[in-house]
Amino acid sequence: MTRQELPKAYDFKSTEPRIYEMWEAGGYFQPHNDPNKPDFDPDVEPFVIAIPPPNVTGELHIGHPMFISVEDLMIRYHRMKGYATLWIPGTDHAGIATQLMVERDLLRNEEVTREELGREEFVKRTWEWKKKYGGLITNQIRRLGASCDWSRERFTLDPGLSRAVREAFVRLYEKGLIYRGPRLINWSPGLKTAVSDLEVEYSEEEATLYYFKYMVVRKDGQPPVPTEDEYIPVATIRPETILGDTAVAVHPDDERYRKYIGQKVIVPILGREIPVIADDYVSMEFGTGALKITPGHDPNDYAIAQRHNLPIISILDTSAKINENGGPYMGQDRFDARKNMWADMKKAGLVIKTEPYRTTIPRSQRGGEIVEPMISTQWFVTIEPLAKVALEAVRDGRVRIVPERFEKTYFNWLENIKDWCISRQLWWGHRIPVWYCPDGHMTVAREDPTQCATCGSTEIRQDEDVLDTWFSSGLWPFSTLGWPDETPDYKYFYPTTYMETGYDILFFWVARMIMMGLEFTGQVPFNTVYLHGLVRDEIGRKISKTTGNVIDPLVLMDEYGTDALRFTMLVGSTPGNDTNVGPKKVEANRNFANKLWNAGRFVISAIDSLNKGSSTIDHGQSSIAHGRDWTLADSWIWAKLQQLIRDVERLFENFQYGEAGRQIYEFVWNDFADWYVEIAKEQLKHEKTKAQTAETLARVLDTSLRLLHPFTPFVTEEIWGHLRDALYNTSLKEITEDWPEALIIAKWPEPREPEGWEQAKIEDFTLLQDIVRSIRNLRAEKNVAPSRRIAATIAGGLSLDLLREQSRTMALLAGLNEAETSITESLNEKPKEAAALVVGAIEIYLPLSGMIDLAEERTRLEKDLREARSQIERLEKLLAGDFANKAPAALVQKEREKLEGYRKTAEKIEAQL
């Protein structure tokens, strides 16, 4: 395709895959994309981004484009700045999620359960599943343009990462920070595994509060009669747990029950006798003031039981059915037992009443079923010493969290953290590296042992459990770099620079990575944590399948292109704040990509036509501040660009990517496309200015592409290629230096002019814009056809030179007939039958005979005058007050000038009236 045939609309569909392929084939995603440079150049600073690997089960959802966009922007920006950038892609085995998915597939396709299949076969099948579908998500990430180093791709169950997991486990064990024992944990009856505190979600729901009688044991040993004898009233929302009660607790100061302390009460139905104890924990005001104690199934009761040495009875099996301790209810489901038990108690005359009650119900994050606190033998990490160090790292600034407010959340969580239950009763994951012999000795080993380390028995069997997925994820920043080996990667790239993720996994992931990083490597795993917001739908609702508002990013990309989606994610969102996304926004940004494309086409065609005329361009200056006879427009757009570069750089340093994108957008569309390109069309027609115009067009486009590249890599790369192509044979050598390399290794732009150089040019051009707008406004008001060239008489006053110099541009933009336009310093007599405009101190008369309604003219001028006068009043008041004394001088001066301007305007208008 020749450049002349570039399509009018940017064709992202065919462009994006081609570009990505080119990048990948060119090795641009590797840390040193220049083949001439050594791999681990000590003189080049590495920039490494640590990211949460997506679940291997995952289909691309709308959250992915969010983090991929941010991460890719960070990487591309630093790559362009010359860092050795590394972004390791990969996936997480996601124990529970994957196992569930494979189980579901097996049941549906082969009608077998995982138990029927057996562990070995099931794990084999899961690996097959992973091979088949694991690439889905990574291909989708490629489609998003992620410039990660695929040659270093990792999976958490890889041999290397698995080795790191073992090493980590063994080290913690040897240090005494891992222990095994029966504790009260959260049990998910659906998944039949323990889950950590973080994997339990609490939802407020309607429940029933059941009031019943705990009959006090009679001194005579006779069974108490519910209607006559003494009892302690107790309330519960889980009556079935009565089966596991081992005490009734009351407050020591409670007058109502004090007399019973030390006595015994009788467990309904079962008839066991349990003590009445006193404990401060019990609240006298709440419920009946008496609390049943079920240490086996309630964390608070568990704590009380520990204080009072109470026995602990477990009444549930792993499916949450009543076990042998539940007497007649054995084998019943927990909810059936609840009903049956209550009915039986009612018959026995032990119930008082029930009432509706709103409370928080713990549910499994994955399965959604009610989680049961249960006593179970599990593996735990003693977390407090790790947490202490991790807290310190953020407190002293070794790890910075963006936005800062999340540091507080982080502190709060780590300060109150409890031991981490790391064992899971699953099959898919890293199996716990512990072996037991028949004598019960434990062997903890890095390599699979053949015999018991204590007694030498060869009859050893490995622990059945696997580790919490987050245990391996927590090692990601260094396990992917080769830890525990001191590999070149590890030595050069660790610790990493940024960690980028959503704030929702601050605890799950970030905190654990910091803890584990510090523990195992002695260093923080990353310097900065950047937390992006969550993506919501167009009207701010949380995305969920049940709401039916799922947004498929692939559909959006098909419709509008990847760049549009990426730009949408990046612009209009701020760190840590949720952002709403819908097709409307993406469409608008598709339009922007198209705008850029067409501006690019224009620039390229300008260069092409110049080449056809075989014009020679004398191009000696690398800066346009001095020397050449640049037009105001040339200087102005260049000045705006210099400012833009500075602003974007500052914003990037402060993680304000959204604002940076917005500013580039505005520059490209409003300044470059709407104004400069329009003026360039005229300048290209003239021998004197055409070369410099082409050069300015090329330079501004070139720089804009670089600035935009981290946001919208595909379209910028594509235009860049065509631009280089066009420039290759011209004498516009300066920006051809990188040809034919891809934009991705082009340098990040630096401002080329001294700071402050821009101001005068911008002010002059702004005046020109004001005049043009004002004339256009009048034309619109009077319905003057756009094609009609009108004459004008302009009194330029102090701006006379500028206006004379810019008369052609002004005429062009405002639709004036240049030949019939006169520009003078002042007018002795104002033209008749003319509409009058005043811009600052400049008077403009447009003779529109037949269209002038004097009354209308007067009204308009009066309105302008009123505006000017109110401004004068405002500014006079301002300058008369303390402002003049206390505000910075430059600011005061600026306001004075403004006042002067309005005074002149008012003066001119008054003269016209």
Added chain:
RNA sequence: GGGCGCAUAGCUCAGUUGGUUAGAGCGCUUCUCUUACACAGAAGAGGUCAGGGGUUCGAGUCCCUUUGCGCCCACCA
């Protein structure tokens, strides 16, 4: 019970060392198929920045407070 966030144009949102006429996109009104782009161009309407108080020469921006939403953490049966 603690902690955090949000409240700015009809809608969705920007506005980060406080600087004086508050911005964008979409939507709306009027005009234009002008040779980069109708996925466009030009002009325009639309906001007492949730309410109240304070600091300051100056507050959308900082402090206090009220109201309304939302989120996170937490062991009251």
